[in-house]
Amino acid sequence: MYDERRLIQLPYAKTKDILSKAHNEGYGVGAFNVNDLEFIQAIVKAAVMENSPAIIEASEGALKYAGDGDVEKGAFILADMVRRYADAVSVPISLHLDHGHDLKHIMAAIKAGFTSVMIDASDKPLEENIRITRQIVEVAHAAGVAVEAELGRLMGIEDNVASAESVLVDPDEAKRFVTETQVDFLAPAVGTSHGAFKFKGEAKIDYERISKVKELTQLPLVLHGASGVPAQWVELAEKYGADLSGAKGVPDEVLQEAVKRGINKVNTDTDLRIAFLAGLRKHLAENPKEFDPRKYFGEAKDFVTEVVRDRMKMLGSSGKA
């Protein structure tokens, strides 16, 4: 067990405060996935440059990676790092557990000081999702930690034309779900999916469903699988040897409309990964004699900062710190 007495308690912002403001004022805030030091630096730097709030999120896989296979240790290490960087700046930065599945991992994040956690029981039948989510809400709220939950399945509408109704969120179920679980933020499945290959044809998300869920729940809503997969970054990565053929994300206009309809937390991992990859490949290709990681990670990190700044401007969180 990682020694929690060594945890450095510095204040950082609460996800709930960041998202309540975004919900009240009607803009989106990026939630950016990290696994390591470089991405944390890049996101905090972008937030300062844009005078924007930012949510930093880590998946269970990220905790495992940061902790050399030990999720609890990883939770403390990432929380310590984010706290240190967040405490050195005046813009609000919070730390969130992304896609928690395992009670043990969620407890590890709460103990380490994450200010919000996601319980993702969306693959379970509704009653079970409600039961599991309510249990997590009780534990988390007792510790002052906010909870995000997911309803529906993340799958592209295009891929499931026949069964869109069965994979996308049911707004009436959403209303019942939030009343019975007392969850703080809801991630409704509205047609996006994770990763770099979201849509085969045109990007399709169900705006009406977002509006309906917002109206019935009055909560900050979360969009998973929200990366834009911008063509210029894909092309740059491919110019230096990557193969991302068929990559497609959610276009800016689609995201902006989703934000208008009530999305406030916009989960972004893939775009950061592609920008980092492009920077790394470019630097290595152009500097074959280079072997200082601060140089090649440095350029990759700068690209991540650029992507994060673009997202902050596009979602309307710039200037909202």
Ligand SMILES: O=C(CO)COP(=O)(O)O
């Ligand atoms: O939803 C996400 C993290 O929870 C990330 O989605 P992307 O794969 O579109 O970046």
Ligand SMILES: O=C[C@H](O)COP(=O)(O)O
């Ligand atoms: O939603 C998933 C996020 O992109 C995190 O992915 P991961 O589980 O590979 O860390």
Ligand SMILES: [Zn+2]
């Ligand atoms: Zn999920």
Ligand SMILES: [Zn+2]
């Ligand atoms: Zn997700």
